[in-house]
Amino acid sequence: MEWVNALVQGLLLGGLYALLACGLSLVFGVMRTVNIAHGDLAVFAAFLGLVVVERTGLHPAVSIVAVVPVMAAAGYALQRGLLGPALARGEIAPLLVTFGLAVVLQNVLQELFSADTQSLDSGGFATASLRLTDQLAVGWLPLVTFAVGVGAVAAVQLVLSRTRLGRAMRATSDDPEAAGLMGIDNRHVYGIATAIALATVGLAGVFLGMRTQFSPTLGPLVLIFAFEAVIIGGLGSLWGTLAGGIVLGVAQTIGAQVQPAYGVLAGHLVFLVVLGLRPQGLFPRTVTT
Amino acid sequence: MTLLSMEGVDVHYGDFQALYGIDLRLDEGETLAVIGANGAGKSTLLKTIAGLLRPSRGTVCFAGQDVGPLPAHRRVALGVALTPEGRRVFPSLSVEENLLVGAHLARTGPWRLSTVYELFPLVGERRTAMGHHLSGGEQQAVAIGRSLMSNPRLLLLDEVSLGLAPVVVARLYAALPAIAASGTTVLIVEQDVNQALRVADRVQCLLEGRTVLAGAADAFTREQIAGAYFGV
Numbered sequence: 001m002e003w004v005n006a007l008v009q010g011l012l013l014g015g016l017y018a019l020l021a022c023g024l025s026l027v028f029g030v031m032r033t034v035n036i037a038h039g040d041l042a043v044f045a046a047f048l049g050l051v052v053v054e055r056t057g058l059h060p061a062v063s064i065v066a067v068v069p070v071m072a073a074a075g076y077a078l079q080r081g082l083l084g085p086a087l088a089r090g091e092i093a094p095l096l097v098t099f100g101l102a103v104v105l106q107n108v109l110q111e112l113f114s115a116d117t118q119s120l121d122s123g124g125f126a127t128a129s130l131r132l133t134d135q136l137a138v139g140w141l142p143l144v145t146f147a148v149g150v151g152a153v154a155a156v157q158l159v160l161s162r163t164r165l166g167r168a169m170r171a172t173s174d175d176p177e178a179a180g181l182m183g184i185d186n187r188h189v190y191g192i193a194t195a196i197a198l199a200t201v202g203l204a205g206v207f208l209g210m211r212t213q214f215s216p217t218l219g220p221l222v223l224i225f226a227f228e229a230v231i232i233g234g235l236g237s238l239w240g241t242l243a244g245g246i247v248l249g250v251a252q253t254i255g256a257q258v259q260p261a262y263g264v265l266a267g268h269l270v271f272l273v274v275l276g277l278r279p280q281g282l283f284p285r286t287v288t289t
Numbered sequence: 290m291t292l293l294s295m296e297g298v299d300v301h302y303g304d305f306q307a308l309y310g311i312d313l314r315l316d317e318g319e320t321l322a323v324i325g326a327n328g329a330g331k332s333t334l335l336k337t338i339a340g341l342l343r344p345s346r347g348t349v350c351f352a353g354q355d356v357g358p359l360p361a362h363r364r365v366a367l368g369v370a371l372t373p374e375g376r377r378v379f380p381s382l383s384v385e386e387n388l389l390v391g392a393h394l395a396r397t398g399p400w401r402l403s404t405v406y407e408l409f410p411l412v413g414e415r416r417t418a419m420g421h422h423l424s425g426g427e428q429q430a431v432a433i434g435r436s437l438m439s440n441p442r443l444l445l446l447d448e449v450s451l452g453l454a455p456v457v458v459a460r461l462y463a464a465l466p467a468i469a470a471s472g473t474t475v476l477i478v479e480q481d482v483n484q485a486l487r488v489a490d491r492v493q494c495l496l497e498g499r500t501v502l503a504g505a506a507d508a509f510t511r512e513q514i515a516g517a518y519f520g521v
Contacts, residue, residue, distance in 0.1 A: 164393070171379045171390045174420075178377040181339060183365030183394035183439060285381070 015146025045205025234281025398440025
């Protein structure tokens with residue numbers, strides 16, 4: 001029964017990883033760049049949630065209504081002001097710029113909040129659970145996190161596949177110059193894509209903060225988990241990212257069931273195995289341009 | 290009414306000069322063929338009109354407005370559409386999605402999905418196919434249809450016949466009279482001179498970046514055109 005339990009907990013943990021990875025996957029899918037600051041932006045969002053909670057006394061889950069719009073606006077500004085101009089200078093420049101941004105974010109957070117670990121206290125929500133059988137219970141927080149993760153992936157996928165904006169994003173991803181000949185302003189499209197990505201990062205940061213303790217230096221680890229989820233699932237595929245997050249989550253909890261210290265290691269090993277045997281990931285995009 | 294006028298346009302790629310003092314005038318509703326050998330500067334000319342390249346000297350005016358500083362996507366809003374060389378159909382989008390991207394700015398006019406499918410029945414049959422699954426002829430029809438979806442005042446066609454079987458080229462060119470009849474001004478760039486002359490009102494021949502011959506399409510003998518084309 002404890003194995004079933006580990007499996008279920010891993011599945012739910014995978015929802016958090018998918019939520020964390022969703023934005024990374026979208027940015028890569030549309031702009032073909034990897035945002036090294038992705039994890040630090042998630043941690044930044046968690047701190048933003050902390051500020052909102054401390055100033056207003058609201059429940060951390062409610063802080064989303066402030067954190068998500070702020071992150072989305074920051075995403076648009078970041079793309080138009082910093083990443084877009086870098087993108088025009090070749091493939092390596094955005095990578096370096098986001099790396100620099102990661103360093104800056106970590107240090108600014110440390111300056112403002114010290115290196116202490118913090119948490120978003122969600123009261124009874126963090127410990128309340130739903131009893132499925134005598135021996136199996138799932139926490140409400142992981143369950144809601146999972147639902148939000150699946151919902152975010154589904155929503156972004158829906159925007160991409162069904163809307164005029166999503167069509168413009170996919171066209172721009174295929175061929176930016178030809179998209180311009182269709183009247184699409186790719187700088188604006190990239191800005192919106194980054195705004196959507198950082199909106200999901202805002203969600204992810206708040207749920208991360210409710211689930212675990214965080215400190216200004218947690219970002220790189222978050223980036224690695226998100227990156228692994230994206231790679232396992234297949235670059236450029238959002239449903240793949242959801243699957244990748246779940247595979248990573250299950251690997252970690254099963255590993256921890258074997259030996260508590262092995263959790264994270266088991267996740268990395270599964271990532272390496274997938275990279276070795278199926279480098280295109282589980283659900284690669286069918287078209288590569 | 291003059292729709293497009295270029296005066297003394299020079300275009301450079303870095304140190305290399307591709308166009309030298311090009312003058313060009315196009316009246317609304319007219320069809321102009323720009324012909325010339327490989328490397329004469331035909332595609333450069335179209336890219337300059339569409340806004341993908343900036344002239345280093347001279348002016349480009351569209352509908353009375355100097356469009357020099359406008360990027361390509363802003364010129365589409367004014368009614369300039371380029372069907373680029375090599376088709377550039379979006380490979381991961383379906384045929385119908387490709388056409389809908391063409392209608393991104395939703396200018397009003399006669400062209401919408403149903404009228405494009407009427408013009409190119411083969412495109413309608415393949416509406417759910419992915420861009421990368423299309424044959425060259427299908428891609429070219431989709432690319433032209435996609436440009437029409439923006440309801441352009443000026444349609445720029447770059448090397449429609451390139452790499453296609455003559456029967457396919459003939460079928461594509463058969464659509465041109467209908468496009469011109471809808472009131473769209475057309476500028477065709479072609480290496481296939483006979484094909485271009487058959488549909489054009491006027492012809493302009495480029496040689497090494499300069500205009501060497503310009504006038505009504507039926508005003509010249511084959512020898513005159515061949516001489517201008519090859520520079521002999």
